[in-house]
Ligand code: SF4
């Protein structure tokens with residue numbers, strides 16, 4: 421019998437690999453018979469902060485999923501995501517900044533920015549219509565690979581909320597905010613992933629989805645029903661479903677059976693970290709993002725003067741400092757000539773190897789010229805001795821180091 425969900429302990433790279441093999445054994449019914457059938461993997465690449473901050477899907481998990489599918493002879497694999505409106509508006513490719521494109525090239529698969537694809541119509545709240553990427557419904561196998569995070573507007577973001585990344589471009593993503601909880605469910609009525617593989621390796625608590633703090637959970641959760649899985653994740657995070665607006669509606673609309681709900685409610689959760697800190701926004705943010713007023717704020721936001729202000733450096737800073745905007749859309753790109761390994765500082769703990777998405781043999785590999793290095797800087801971020809630096813310019817990544825450098829070393 422296919423389980424409705426399965427939780428895997430993944431404290432090491434080997435355990436991530438074994439978990440993914442097991443996921444495809446358990447859920448092999450979803451695998452296309454035709455080995456040339458299109459398989460779409462949709463990670464959460466909401467912003468340019470990497471997985472170690474708790475923000476985006478872990479490259480180690482994506483590598484293992486792609487590799488296992490390739491071992492099973494699937495060759496038509498695309499990694500696809502449409503990152504958030506601000507990055508889109510500023511012409512910043514998050515897929516590139518997170519090195520997902522370089523990783524995909526190393527594995528021999530394609531990437532696709534869903535913000536620029538053909539759309540299919542989705543009926544939204546208040547009679548609005550939006551467009552989601554058509555390819556999400558066309559793929560023979562659509563695997564959603566979301567991250568477990570708290571979310572200041574709707575409580576949490578896991579499977580259901582992550583599909584906002586399927587909406588095409590800024591115009592359609594903005595429409596969702598007209599009534600975010602209801603529109604999350606509206607998108608999921610049309611776009612239906614066949615499988616969910618949830619990244620609970622390093623989750624995010626506090627002021628998510630972008631300004632929270634990382635939590636080392638070391639879990640992968642797989643299943644098919646996104647409502648059940650989000651309900652499960654809320655329980656795991658210690659956040660009552662009543663604090664998650666879209667789950668409240670989903671349960672009211674009986675989108676979760678009593679049996680499935682009971683199976684989650686009766687779970688022993690000893691191996692999970694203490695309850696996650698919930699997102700707490702200031703009064704101004706709560707007022708502006710109140711679902712009852714959102715449509716009016718969206719109308720103001722659509723005016724040309726508001727667009728001008730929000731796009732300016734000064735306006736962006738003001739929005740960030742007030743908490744209304746969570747991201748900093750830095751234009752500075754990274755230029756890495758090479759990684760620099762300080763042998764004297766290095767204690768040979770091999771943490772860099774454990775976190776390297778490509779599983780490079782480290783720290784020995786730092787001293788070799790290796791063109792397969794993604795320049796993802798996971799190794800630099802986790803090194804407890806700060807023995808890894810770069811020759812070149814960190815660019816936007818300096819902001820991650822400023823905000824999360826110490827936190828990552830302390831947490832992981
Ligand atoms: S993580 Fe740092 S200290 Fe540990 S082996 Fe790698 S370079 Fe050395």
Ligand code: SF4
Nearest residue numbers: 776793794796797799
């Ligand atoms: S060596 Fe470091 S920068 Fe290169 S792929 Fe591995 S973790 Fe990323």
